Amino acid sequence: MFDSKIVQAIKTTSYSDTTTARRIQEMAQDVCELLQEIKINHRFSLQLDESTDVANEAEMIVNVKYFSQEYGTELEILVCKSLPGETTGEEIFNSLNSFVVEECSLNWMWCKNVCTDGASTLTGHKSGLKARLSQINPHI
Numbered sequence: 763m764f765d766s767k768i769v770q771a772i773k774t775t776s777y778s779d780t781t782t783a784r785r786i787q788e789m790a791q792d793v794c795e796l797l798q799e800i801k802i803n804h805r806f807s808l809q810l811d812e813s814t815d816v817a818n819e820a821e822m823i824v825n826v827k828y829f830s831q832e833y834g835t836e837l838e839i840l841v842c843k844s845l846p847g848e849t850t851g852e853e854i855f856n857s858l859n860s861f862v863v864e865e866c867s868l869n870w871m872w873c874k875n876v877c878t879d880g881a882s883t884l885t886g887h888k889s890g891l892k893a894r895l896s897q898i899n900p901h902i
Contacts, residue, residue, distance in 0.1 A: 796838055797866050800828045806868070807875040808840070810858070810884070810891075812849050820845035822854060824861075840866075851883045851890040858891070870898045 800806045809825040826840040841861055847853050862868050876895060878884035884891045895902045 792838070793840065796826065796828060796830070796836065796840075797868070799830050799836075800826070800868060800872065802831070803829045804869070804872045805829065805874055806872055807877065808873065809837075809877040811879050812845060812854060812881070812883070820849045822857060824858065849883055851886055851894065854883060854891045855894040859894075870895065870902075873899055873902055876902055 805828070807827040809827070810822060812820060812822040815821050821842060822845050823842045824840045825837055827835065827837045830836045843857055843861060845853055845857055859870075862870070873895070876892060878891070882890060887893050892902065
């Protein structure tokens with residue numbers, strides 16, 4: 763599956779506590795920087811999908827597309843969150859809204875689009891995620 767050089771490089775890579783902690787801090791700093799760019803430009807779009815992992819737990823991954831003063835249009839992973847309870851449109855909305863508004867301090871009026879895989883829990887016109895978001899921002 764992998765080239766023997768790649769396998770050897772992976773085997774010899776150090777994953778010390780310090781290395782791991784430093785990498786986590788770097789990733790957190792990257793997210794803080796992209797949030798600052800969004801707050802400056804007041805526009806972003808989201809791509810998201812929910813799935814069940816090998817432990818049968820629901821997970822949601824969210825990518826964000828935004829404009830960076832330094833690099834132009836960027837697409838980055840924003841968050842991967844476990845979803846509590848059932849994966850209904852309401853549960854997904856509550857989890858996403860809590861993260862976007864409370865943890866990131868973003869305004870839904872800055873959101874220009876939300877892209878999903880088309881699952882009814884995400885796109886449903888009555889109780890799906892997009893229906894709930896449209897109540898907050900009709901332009902999504």
